[in-house]
Amino acid sequence: MPSLSVFALRTLLEREAHNLGFSAVRVSRPTLQTAHKHLATWLAAGYQGSMAWLEQDPELRTDPSRLWPGTTCILTVSLPYLGEDLTSCTEALNDPTQGVIAQYALGQDYHRRMRRRLHLLAERMEAQWGPFSWRPFSDSAPLLEVEIAAQGGLGWRGKHTLLLQRQGSYFFLGELLCNLPLPSDPPEEDHCGTCQTCLTVCPTRAIVAPYQLDARLCIAYLTIEHPGPIPELLRPFLGNRIYGCDDCQLHCPWNRFANTARGAREFLRRKELENLSLPALFAWSAEDFLTRLAGSPIRRIGHERWLRNVAVALGNGPATPAALAALARQRNHPAELVREHVEWAWQRLQNGNSPVPVPVGVESVILLRDTDS
Template sequence: MTRQGENIEERIKAQAAALGFADCAIAHADAAPKTAERLAQWLSEGRHGDMIWMEERAAQRGSPQGLWPDVRSVIMLGMSYAPARDPLALEHAQDIGRISVYAQGQDYHDVVKKGLKALARWMIDEAGGELKVFVDTAPVMEKPLAEAAGLGWQGKHSNLVSRSHGSWLFLGAIYTTLDLSPDVPGRDRCGSCDACQRACPTDAFPAPYRVDARKCISYLTIEHKGPIPIEYRAAIGNRIYGCDDCLAVCPWNKFADSAAANKAFMGRSELAAPSLTDLLELDDAAFRAVFAGSPIKRIGRDRMVRNAAIAAGNSGNAGYKVQLQRLAQDQNEVVRDAAAWALAQLLEAR
């Protein structure tokens, strides 16, 4: 016990809250033993699509010790980005491109990592030990570890669900050599609800708790570099970066409070409801200017314009014809393909 009358676990959580984290929980490093097996099965079925990095470091990804043998405890942290508005409100807005809630503000990688590093420095000063911090880009299975620590549980859409924060948490992890007392693991509370599965526009869930990335709109609009398969283009609608549908319909979101969200993730006006007309005009310089400081910047101009062209093709608005004709001559093959498809869709809609 410390002189403040609190143990180190309680003090870590208090410091995490002071640094802007909405939740913090602790697990032993071996608390999610089925992760490696489940990951191996998912990869063997090819459900990761062309996310090759998932298989390249699968051995490290399968367990904390696989990445760092000295780790004893895992501290899982959640930072809220609960939206103030309904993420589905612009579903039928034909001239607007829909961007996933998480990407409308500052890049979460930067914001969460800053908080993790600050907490890590505090921990070293207060308790010693060695540690490593991770947010998204390392071979870490954040969601199973978050469930093992007690932040929530992995819902039928495979994302984490929190009783307090719904579906809107960015996850970060601190691996440490400290032997910390663990919290109670999360318990599945989905019950018979299948709202997330029914909401998916592309049927990306072959079974509860399993997702096929190759069908997921988030994967198709963000991770996938080539032409989007024709069978999914109409279902994409006006989504140009990610998809919130399976998260937005979760009943547990009624407990999420947008006031608890980190202010850095408040949507920028130009990203909350971007005009398809403007997006179709983007060149590389304009793309970098518009999406500076946003996680969207990593997909590059070509994928964004590809996505915008598909949304234009789904709009039924013949006013995009001139822009799409120009893009059908674009130097990028994927953009040309999307523009040609969109023109054909608008022609059929007449």
């Protein structure tokens, strides 16, 4: 029988979560009554693009207890990953000869590391409370993580659709589905107010309205999730972003108070990504890609999509001898996906197109929303 009171159990939870490097922990319930309708509306609009798996078994996504039978309680945690000053992020975007990678992907892949921390959290809880049923998750199952976290007061959903805390949004989310007898926490108030910064700074206007993201326009989707050609109309707006996009976070006022990666050095920039010269990155062979990015989340897109993304960035940069030589070497690449983007970039540099994109127009956004990209 457990020897701790519920109050003592909560104190234990917060202490052990802090010791493991989590910046916050909250308790939620596996009931997401309003999420099903919101998910259905989002899917009906086609905002998921080619992410067909989001359409599968929506009832499972809105009922976490089906993932782990017996779940009565969800412990949801945040783990900071920001390892650099935000000024350096802005400087990288302003250097078109360098590739820009989303902050979360500069270090080691977080999935297993987050689940390992949650595993340790459960074991430490069991050591003092006694055995209970539990299973850890982190972006590894059909869970509506932001919905769960917001319901339990870990933060609030920002207008960019990410979870926000008073310490910003540069953190990973993780969940421990369990049956601990802990009371749930109340939701956090929305503190975005009248701010519209994330909508206006998005290079492709993917945040089509507050709390609504059209993934088909999102640079993170286009460079990571989308398997095919990047729509030509959008390519100039990617700039030098080659894996993901942080713009909506970079300019969010709350990220002035962002937590750094305390106790999580594995998320700091790895040495293989210290020099992001686009011509050099474009010269990586498939073996280079796999070897240099071992343990990195970037590996999931594969070498061909990596070359696709870097080719677009080269086409958006200056027509230097190094850039032209890099593209010339890949014009006969065996993959059609790569050849198409190399040719686009080659012609763009040959024609002297401006490497600096301007904000996409309203007419273009409307056109793209009506196009299955």
